[in-house]
Amino acid sequence: MPKLAAFPKAFMDALCKDGTMKVSEWIELASKLDIEGLEWYAGFIEMEDEANWPIFRKQVEDKGMVIPMMCCSPDFTHPDEAFRNKEIEKQKRWIDMTYALGGSYCRVLSGQKRPELSVEQGVQLAADCIQACLPYAAERNITLIIENHYKDNFWEYPEFAQKMDVFCKLVDKIHHPNFGVNYDPSNTYLAGEDPIELLKRVSSRVVTMHASDRYLKEGTIEDLRKEEGGVEGYAKRLSHGEIGKGLNDYDAIFSELKRTGFDSWISIEDGVDGMDQLDRSVKFLRKKMAQYWPS
Template identity: 75%
Template sequence: MPKIAAFPKAYMHALCKDGTMKLAEWFQLASGLGVDGVEFYAGFLEMQDPSNWPSIRMQVESMGLQIPMMCCSPDFTHPDASFRSHELEKQRYWIDMTAALGGQYCRVLSGQRRPELTTQEGVKLAADCIYECLPYAQDQGVTLILENHYKDDFWEYPEFAQKMDVFCALVDAVDHPNFGVNYDPSNAYIAGDDPIELLKRVSHRVVTMHASDRYLIEGTLEDLRREESGAAGYAKRLRHGEIGKGLNDYDQIFTELKRVGFDSWISIEDGVDGIEQLARSAEFLKKKVAQYWPDS
């Protein structure tokens, strides 16, 4: 049966920028959700000192939780080789972090969709960098997961491999036992793609999932396109919503995942309107998992 983790989407600034929230506070909140684990983000302030890693892992495990996944954002599509080399160093550091926390999965991305970059160039740059990281990850017992991502909170441009055809081309370009897909249905919608069509194209490579629901608080997808490049972070008109209340069809999603034998981690990206919202999303997912994996 798939396991459920939670991600502190509502507390990213507090945990990564101004330090107004401590990880122990987040762990306490997460422990009340009835989930199996907590997904980590490499930019948590308390994770910047490696000497903290063992004690943080112990805090989580003392609450009966695991740390299965590390969310990080390498930028592998930069045209400068020295910049990419630095990104590779950061990715190896994040793999170390994942392993030290007992994690199994560490995210990779393609990088930013810079205007001068062609699809062929971007796929090659990203695939080459991912391949460089894979032996290191394998030695640590970590699987690298590529997400059909929208945009990192601190990036200027959207994800290079945001669109389905580009994402699938990059997935096809990397063939390795320690590489798979982290599927996020909401990001497919924001890319203007059909989330179910994307899932069916890559379901045999899916090893983890981000569960979320998205909606636009105003305007259209065309309005979103006009404002998503050239400004750091997410467009202001874009919001995460309560899972099961948005546009994603979780019955179709779980039907396909069950069909291909998925039995891994589903991480909740929700709760931007408070821990009560996150709790409702967790309950929704627990019921769906029990419905589709009743004998597990």
Template identity: 75%
Template sequence: MPKIAAFPKAFMQALCKDGSMKIADWIKLAAPLEIDGLEWYAGFLEMENRNKWPIFRRMVEDHGMVIPMMCCSPDFTHRDKAFREKEIQKQKRWIEMTDELGGKYCRVLSGQYRPELSEEEGIKLAKDCIEACLPYAKSLGITLIIENHYKDDFWEYPEFAQRRAVFSKLVSSIHHPNFGVNYDPSNAFLAGEDPLDLLYDISDRIMTMHASDRFLKYGTIEDLRKEEGGAQGYAKRLSHGEVGKGMNDYDAIFTELKRVGFDNWISIEDGVDGMGQLERSVAFLKKKIAQYWHP
């Protein structure tokens, strides 16, 4: 059966910017959720000290959980070769971080959709950089998972492979046993697209999943799609919501995942309205997993 992890979506500022929350605080908050793991983020302030990596692993494991997945944001679509090489080296460090924490899955992205990039050039740059990281990932038993992403907090431009057509092309261009997809259905809405269309394109490549939800504050999904670029509608029309209460059709999603034999980590990305919301999302997912992957 799939296992459930959680990501500290509500505490990113505190954990990554101002340091007002410590990693130990997040672990203690998450422990009562009775989940299997915690998805990690490479940008936690305390992760700068490599000597602390094994300490955090023990903290999580002492609470009966593991760290299965690493969230990080390489930018592989810059035309400057030296820039890309630095990103490759950063990705390799994140692979090492994942390994030391006991994880098996480390995120990759394509990079920023810089205005000067053609689709063909961007795919080639991202593909070449990801493939440059794969031998090292394989040597440590780590699988690189590319997410259909929206935009990293520190990026000027949205994700190059945000749209389904580009994402599917990039995924289909890379064939390696240590490469797959981290599927986030909510991010498809940010591209003005239907998450199920993307799911059916790449379901056989999905290794892990983000569980989140969105709801429209006003208007319709058609209105969202009409807005230029899709992503511009994020702040205005779309809001985070409790998993199972928003626009995602989890019955359709889980039906397809079960069909292709998915049996891996589902990491929750919500809780922005408090731990009570995260608790309800956990309960919803446990119920759905039992429904579709009953023992």
């Protein structure tokens, strides 16, 4: 059966910007959930000090959990080679971070959808940078996972490979035992596309998954498409919410993953309204997982 992890979606500013929450507080809160792991974020303020890395690993393991996945956001589509080389070095440090925490999966992205880039240019730049990181990851037994992403919280432009066709082009360009897909069904809606169609196109490459659910607070998916220009942060008409109550069809998702033999980590990227909501999302997923992967 796949294993469940959680990500501190509700506490990102507190952990990454203003420091009003300590990582140890998040570990303590999360330890009350019925999960086996915590997805980590490279941008936690306290991760700047490498001396903390083994301390956090021990704190998590003392609670009977592990840190399987690292969430980070390299920007590999910048036209300047010196900038891209710096991003490759950053990614290598995040791989080191993942290794030090005992993790197996470290996220990569394509980069920002800069207006001057053609699809071919962007795919080539991103593929070259990811391939430059793969030997380093393989030496540490880390798998680089590319997510069908919407937009990093701190980026100006959306993800270059946000659209299904572009994402699939990039995935098809890289074949390596230490490379796979982190599938996020909600992000496909943000591209105005069908998450099940995307899953069927990449399911043989999926090695991890983000579980979430999304709602449109106002307007339509079509309205969302129109505002994908240069807005910092997430579009205002979107909302994360409780899993099982949004747009995603978890029966369709899990039946396709089961069909391809998926047996890895599912990390919950919800709970924006607090720990009670996150706990309900855990319970929903546990029930669904038991249905599709009966022990």
